[in-house]
Amino acid sequence: xxxxxxxxxxxxxxxxxxxxxxxxxxxxxxxxxxxxxxxxxxxxxxxxxxxxxxxxxxxxxxxxxxxxxxxxxxxxxxxxxxxxxxxxxxxxxxxxxxxxxxxxxxxxxxxxxxxxxxxxxxxxxxxxxxxxxxxxxxxxxxxxxxxxxxxxxxxxxxxxxxxxxxxxxxxxxxxxxxxxxxxxxxxxxxxxxxxxxxxxxxxxxxxxxxxxxxxxxxxxxxxxxxxxxxxxxxxxxxxxxxxxxxxxxxxxxxxxxxxxxxxxxxxxxxxxxxxxxxxxxxxxxxxxxxxxxxxxxxxxxxxxxxxxxxxxxxxxxxxxxxxxxxxxxxxxxxxxxxxxxxxxxxxxxxxxxxxxxxxxxxxxxxxxxxxxxxxxxxxxxxxxxxxxxxxxxxxxxxxxxxxxxxxxxxxxxxxxxxxxxxxxxxxxxxxxxxxxxxxxxxxxxxxxxxxxxxxxxxxxxxxxxxxxxxxxxxxxxxxxxxxxxxxxxxxxxxxxxxxxxxxxxxxxxxxxxxxxxxxxxxxxxxxxxxxxxxxxxxxxxxxxxxxxxxxxxxxxxxxxxxxxx
Numbered sequence: 001x002x003x004x005x006x007x008x009x010x011x012x013x014x015x016x017x018x019x020x021x022x023x024x025x026x027x028x029x030x031x032x033x034x035x036x037x038x039x040x041x042x043x044x045x046x047x048x049x050x051x052x053x054x055x056x057x058x059x060x061x062x063x064x065x066x067x068x069x070x071x072x073x074x075x076x077x078x079x080x081x082x083x084x085x086x087x088x089x090x091x092x093x094x095x096x097x098x099x100x101x102x103x104x105x106x107x108x109x110x111x112x113x114x115x116x117x118x119x120x121x122x123x124x125x126x127x128x129x130x131x132x133x134x135x136x137x138x139x140x141x142x143x144x145x146x147x148x149x150x151x152x153x154x155x156x157x158x159x160x161x162x163x164x165x166x167x168x169x170x171x172x173x174x175x176x177x178x179x180x181x182x183x184x185x186x187x188x189x190x191x192x193x194x195x196x197x198x199x200x201x202x203x204x205x206x207x208x209x210x211x212x213x214x215x216x217x218x219x220x221x222x223x224x225x226x227x228x229x230x231x232x233x234x235x236x237x238x239x240x241x242x243x244x245x246x247x248x249x250x251x252x253x254x255x256x257x258x259x260x261x262x263x264x265x266x267x268x269x270x271x272x273x274x275x276x277x278x279x280x281x282x283x284x285x286x287x288x289x290x291x292x293x294x295x296x297x298x299x300x301x302x303x304x305x306x307x308x309x310x311x312x313x314x315x316x317x318x319x320x321x322x323x324x325x326x327x328x329x330x331x332x333x334x335x336x337x338x339x340x341x342x343x344x345x346x347x348x349x350x351x352x353x354x355x356x357x358x359x360x361x362x363x364x365x366x367x368x369x370x371x372x373x374x375x376x377x378x379x380x381x382x383x384x385x386x387x388x389x390x391x392x393x394x395x396x397x398x399x400x401x402x403x404x405x406x407x408x409x410x411x412x413x414x415x416x417x418x419x420x421x422x423x424x425x426x427x428x429x430x431x432x433x434x435x436x437x438x439x440x441x442x443x444x445x446x447x448x449x450x451x452x453x454x455x456x457x458x459x460x461x462x463x464x465x466x467x468x469x470x471x472x473x474x475x476x477x478x479x480x481x482x483x484x485x486x487x488x489x490x491x492x493x494x495x496x497x498x499x500x501x502x503x504x505x506x507x508x509x510x511x512x513x514x515x516x517x518x519x520x521x522x523x524x525x526x527x528x529x530x531x532x533x534x535x536x537x538x539x540x541x542x543x544x545x546x547x548x549x550x551x552x553x554x555x556x557x558x559x560x561x562x563x564x565x
Contacts, residue, residue: 006031006034007034007037007038010031010034010035010037010038011038011041011042013035013038014035014038014039014042014044014047015042015044017044017046017047020046020047020050024050024051024054029056029057032051032054032055032056032057035047035051036048036051036052039051039077040062040073040074040077043074043076043077044077045074045076045077045079045080046080048077048080048081048084049080049081049083049084049087050084051084052080052081052084052085052088052096053084053087053088053091053093053094054088054091054093054094055088055094055095055096056093056095057095057096058095058096058097058098059096059097059098059100060096060098060099060100061100062081062099062100062101062104063100063101063102063103063104063105063243063244072104072105072115073104073115075115075119078104078115078120078123079115079123082123082124082127083127085099085127085131085239085241085265086127086130086131086134086265088239089131089134089135089238089239089264089265090134096239097238097239097240098239098240098242099239099240099241099242100242100243101120101124101241101242101243101244102242102243102244102270102271103244104120104243104244105117105120105244105246116246117244117245117246117273118246118248118250118251120243120246121243121245121246121247121251121255122251122254124241124243124245124258124267125251125254125255125257125258125267126254126258127241127265128241128258128261128263128265128267129254129257129258129261131263131264131265132261132262132263132264132265135263135264136263236264237262237263237264237265237266238264238265239264239265239266240265240266240268241265241266241267241268242268242269242270242293243267243268243269243270244269244270244271244272244273245267245269245271245272245273246273246275247272247273247274247275247277247285248274248275248276248277249275249276249277252277252281252285255285256284256285256288259285259288259289260288266290268289268290268293269289269290269293269294270293270294270295270296271294271295271296271297271298271324272285272289272294272296272297272298273297273298273300274297274298274299274300274302275299275300275301275302276300276301276302277302278302278303279302279304279308279311279312282299282302282312283311283312283315286312286315286316286319287315289319291318291319291320292320292321293321294319294321294322295321295322295323295324296322296323296324296325296326296360297316297322297324297325297326298324298326298328298362299326299327299328299330300326300328300329300330301328301329301330302330302331303330303331304327304330304331304332305330305331305332305333305344306332306341306344306345306347306348307344307347309327309330309332309348309351310344310347310348310350310351312351313348313351313352313354313355314351314354316351316354316355317351317354317355317356320356320357321357322355322357322358323357323358323359323360324358324359324360324361324362324385325355325358325360325361325362326360326361326362326364326387327362327363327364327366328362328364328365329364329365330366332363332366332367332368333366333367333368345371345374348374348375349374349375349377349378350378352375352378352379353378353379353380355379355380356380356381357381358379358381358383359381359383359384359385360383360384360385360386360387361376361379361383361385361386361387362385362386362387362388362414363375363387363388363391364387364389364390364391365389365390365391366391367391367392368391368392369391369392369393369394369397370394370396370397371397372388372391372393372396372397372400372401373396373397373400373404376400376401376404376406377400377404379406382405382406382408382409383406383409383410384409384410384411384412385410385411385412386406386410386412386413386414387412387413387414388414388415388418389414389415389416389417389418389443390416390417390418391418392418393415393418395423395424395427398424398427398428398431399427401427401431402427402428402430402431402434403430407430407431407434407435408434408435408437408438409435409438410435410438410439411438411439411440411441412439412440412441412442413431413435413439413441413442413443414442414443415443415444415447416443416444416445416446416447416471417445417446417447417517418447419447419448420444420447420448420449420453421448421453422453425453425456425457428457428460429457429460432457432460432461432463432464433460433463435464436463436464436465436466437465437466438466439464439466439467440466440467440468440469441467441468441469441561442461442464442467442469442470442471443470443471443561444470444471444472444475445471445472445473445474445475445499445501445517445556446473446474446475446517447475448475448476448514448516448517449472449475449476449477450475450476450477450481450514451477451478451480451481451484454472454475454477454481454484454485455481455484458484458485458488461488462488462491462492464492465492465493465494466494467492467494467495468494468495468496468497468561468564469495469496469497469498469499469561469564470489470495470497470498470499471498471499471559471561472485472498472499472500472501473499473500473501473554473556473559474501474517474520474521474556475501475517475520476501476504476514476515476520477500477501477503477504478503478504478505479503479504479505479534479537481503482500482501482503482534482538483537483538483541485498485500486498486500486538486541486542486552487541489550490541490542490545490547490550491545495550496549496550496551496564497550497551497553497559497561497563497564498550498551498552498553499553499554499555499556499559500538500552500553500554501520501554502520502525502534502554503534505534506525506526506534507520507523507524507525507526508523508524508525508526509526510523511523535552535554538552539552
């Protein structure tokens, strides 16, 4: 990556924090973004804090998509950013109104010490609560100062009234004794009394209005003073904070406290990920989120059941922009012999019809064999991303999918760990033919493809002219079958990444003739056999075809299809 002259100069400027008082006051607003990026790249948390506290624009986006090999901001820099946002609430130089941290989270323990999704969520909630507490302190101080000012004004008016009464009383007495009769003296005395009463009524009236205003704000007198202050704070949100939230049993209480308490910072969510949380808590969480802006929800390791998911779907339908629903290991087992299962499945299908904007559906290990038609046919719009790993798909499920209204619009398809054989080959070929012009990412890992079965599918795979990544790990292929796969891949001009399986020849002796994906994953590779020989043979095919833009890998753990986008 070639750095621009502005980036190089910005990196040099932020490298010496002792000089920041000299240049901060003179920096034009156009240079704040390059300086902040240089501070993140150089891990300068003090510079990050000073820049964010004075941020001159209404919007600050930090979690933008990173390029391959580019690490995210350091944990210390993120913490400095959040602290600076709170300080900027009372800084007149700060014009920040929207802080967008979507996509900022990294992998816990990764390179560069990034902040993971759970840690970032906890830090954001802590920031919201701290900002609310600070606003309440400021509000109390303002009220105390206003009360002192009001008391001083009342005393001043009383003093002025007494001095004016004494002065006017002496002058009027002397004049009236000389010029006026008894009746005139009585009339003038009555005017003086009326003036005094009006002044007293004016002061009392103002005090009464203040008391009525306080009573109206606190309710019927049973609410505390803290509730009044909280309502004052809630009336004005200074900065909206938008981020991807990760909530589990440990962070649930803190997230609920941050979402339910209003203050100068308002927390918004783009993608919500929840783990090991009950249905009732998920409902409570969805009820506290702002309706606008939530694009997706990812539920993992929660025992929802069919009835629980059917209960959540009407709530999800209240989010108009929701386009992604992911369910992983949520205990959605369908057993026709159990009472209530058919009714729960119908409720689930009816709930899915309400998700008008759904474009991505991920169902992992839900064990719903033969029920794919019931789920997918109820969706009003065709899907673009469909992930069905470990779903125990039946031939009827694949037959429906190949003829459904989703087939021609699919951009990403994951059928990992669903056993495919000769009985399902026709449906798979029809499905790939329907999606040939749109499909960009295909995952068929652990599907039991042998040399002969994959050979029958290769012509159809080669016709997927938009395909960018193909994953076929943990399939029992020999070196001959693997070479046929690579020769087909180099003839696909759009393909950029291929995840291939280790050939059977690379494993230690004793492996069954048709091993399962679990056996291939656990069986040790043969140390005598040089694995680099296989890699060299495959790379020779790439060189001969001139495909230097195609990346071949057998590293299942580090494979990332999103890197090709």
